[in-house]
Amino acid sequence: MSYQALYRVWRPQRFSDVAGQEAVTKTLKNALSQGNTSHAYLFSGPRGTGKTSAAKIFAKAMNCPHSQDGEPCNECDICESVTRGNLNDVIEIDAASNNGVEEIRDIREKANYAPTQAEYKVYIIDEVHMLSMGAFNALLKTLEEPPANVVFILATTEPHKIPLTIISRTQRFDFRRISPQDIIRRMTFILQEKDVAYEEDALLAIAKAAEGGMRDALSILDQALSFSSGSVTLEDTLRITGSITQELLGDYVSASLVNDTEKGLSLLHAILQEGKDANRLVDDTILFCRDILIYKKTGEDVLLKMSKVDDQFKTLAEEADPEKIYEIIRVMNQTHQEMRLSSHAEVYLEVATVRLTQPVSKPASGPAAGPVQEMKADNGDIDALKKKMQQMQTLIEQMQQGGQKPAAPKASNQSRKSRKQQTFKVNQTQVFKVLEKATKGDLVKLKDVWPDLIDFLPAGQKAIMKTSKPVAASPNGLVVTFDYDILCERASNDSFLLESVGDYLEKVIGHRAGMCSVPSEQWPAVRQSFIQQMKNQSGESEEVSSEEQSEPEEEPVVSEAIGLFGEEIVNIKE
Known part of the structure; x- marks a missing residue:
């Protein structure tokens, strides 16, 4: 048999295998064990978080004759048929490619027929937000008055695109992003089952790159296994994902904290020359700074998203100024938004690095020097303002004597002209x-x-x-x-x-x-x-030369009015 990807081989077959969705799986198991199942469900959440897998497990458990506590046995004919995908009573539909009214009408007609093998006929509609409005309207009537022994499970990554009339007729379950700890726990179980050596830091790097998606994590793990020689190492994982080591991130943030522009730029260029993704650098820097703030305030590593607490991390957390960390997060977030609309990501990162490594001038502090320096600064500002006011007064008097007008409006007119010149020219x-x-x-x-x-x-x-x-x-x-x-x-x-x-x-x-x-x-x-041009064209086509036309031709309505009331009474107005 040909090789199958890890996320297909290790797809969850029981509710207990679904990682990071305990609230959802517990509710579904209780509904099954108590016999309180509904006719329609909506599973929403980010990609790779277990929506379709949970729908298939739910379809198995609902029809399994030997289910216990809401879990399918995975050994009977029905469970095995659902797992293989060849049970006629469990129909999986991709709404991205079957989004028309005709497809939904076909479902409505077939839903009226009783199930052939299982107790319930289950329709799993994936990416349901891709249905057209007409298809949603066709589905609405079926959800309103569903046939007996028919269950609909709608899965989507964008629930805001689904009409509220559909959502209100379903039980909604929101699947959340899977935590790095749950992803690492699942990958550890798989690697131990496969008897493959691994480094814990490598699994942490994969969990970070997956961004809460188990399917993405297993795909990256699959790549790492193919790339490596029998073991999963941190070096190979970083090369595959384009991520940056925590040591490099720590050095980069440290350069910003000590205002070392040269070091910050050299680190940035070294990271980019290694082929690291610019967007990944921005994301990793933001999360790393977030972890520094959390650890600085709590002193615990439980809430950290992507960082390992080592000596470098502890030093940064102790010495970092929170205001400076806030500034790094703010500048990096702004840079990330600017990079989306540009093909010059490196330039924006260089500008951000220079901004972050520039020293911020602060007023001198101290019990003796502070008041004196503040008084000097205030006096200097007052003198400068007085000079400017005197210059302005002299200029106004000269203009009044010469009868001249201020040149400011001229400049504003020029700025308006330049702004008009910069507007987009429509074809x-x-x-x-x-x-x-x-x-x-x-x-x-x-x-x-x-x-x-x-x-x-x-x-x-x-x-x-x-x-x-x-x-x-x-x-x-x-x-x-x-x-x-x-x-x-x-x-x-x-x-x-x-x-x-x-x-x-x-x-x-x-x-x-x-x-x-x-x-x-x-x-x-x-x-x-355009309207004016059409009027002009129609006017030219109907225009008659005044030399050829001796008298204007009276309209039939005018002639009829004159015949009824006489020329003395009728007054013609254009």
């Missing part, structure tokens, strides 16, 4: 071509798929399109507005983004459409220009 020719053939039906179709289109895009393009809004659409084009000019410009110049939008629309709607970008502020003016 009106391209926009007008779309508007000429635009229809309301095309726009309605586009608005329906627009949120799904944004989710389909990669992170960089998704950030650009987050504030976008479709305002017009034709069979071959669409006009999209953006809240900010810079996002509008990036969208227009990003060929990969334009290609991705065209590909998605071709797949979902059935035809490609070229995207035109317009800032939200300019859209009313652009639309009015």
Whole structure:
């Protein structure tokens, strides 16, 4: 048999195997043992936290004839069939690829038939938030009046996209991110079962990189086993995940604390030259500083997320100024946001390092020197203000005598002009071509798929399109507005983004459409220009030369009015 990934081989088969979700598994087991199961459940939470695994275990336990305390036996024919995925009464559906109304209607029809082998027919709909609004409406009636012996389990990573009418008809269970300790405990059990040597620090590094997902952790462990020669080591794990050793992180934070810019930049360049991920460096630095603060205040290592308490860590926690640690977290968080919209991550990290390693000037302290220096500083400020006020008074008097006006408005006008020059220039020719053939039906179709289109895009393009809004659409084009000019410009110049939008629309709607970008502020003016142009064109086509037309032709309504009331009474107004 071909090799299977660890997360498939070691997929939980009992509720007790599901790591880090004790509240959920205990509630489900009690419901099964007491016979209080519902007809619909919603499992929501981050990826790789056990939602689909728990749904399959629940389906097994519900139909297992030998279940004890809510746990399936995993030995009977039904349990083995569910594990293999070939039991006809347990149907798993991927809503990402089956998100239409027809698929849900098919489920509704088949749900009316009684189960063939098991006691309950269970539908597990994964990524249910990908269903269209029409599909949700089709599912709603079934959830409202479910057939007997049918249970629906909906799993999603984005519950906010599910209509409230669906959520209110289900029992909701929120799966939380799995703690590093639970991930390490599970990996330790697997490695011991496989009789593979490992380093505890390596498992900690994998747990950090997994960010609370057990499936991600087992995938990284699988890579480490393939990369290493029979054992899982810290060096190999760091090379695979792109993480940074705690020693390097400690040196980098220490350089910020002692304001050593040269050391901080050299450490940064050394980390990046090793091929470490820039975003991973920012995340690790934030978590490391968080652990320093927690350990400094509590003195316990139970709450630490990613750090091992060694001599270097203890020294940093004792000597670090909390305000400086807050500053590192704040600057790194700001840098992380700036890096999302840029392809020059190294530059932002260099700027952040320089900012963090610059000494902050503080007023001199001490019982004797303090008051004297403060008085000198106050006197100096007062003298400087007096000089500035005297200069301003002299300047005003000179202008009044010469009849001149202040030059400040001129400067402001220049700044306004420069701001206008910096605004995004709309390609009106391209926009007008779309508007000429635009229809309301095309726009309605586009608005329906627009949120799904944004989710389909990669992170960089998704950030650009987050504030976008479709305002017009034709069979071959669409006009999209953006809240900010810079996002509008990036969208227009990003060929990969334009290609991705065209590909998605071709797949979902059935035809490609070229995207035109317009800032939200300019859209009313652009639309009015198009309307005016259409009026002018229609006016030119119907215009008659005054030389060829001796008398203006009376309209039928006017002639009828004159015939009824007479020319003396009728007053014609344009």
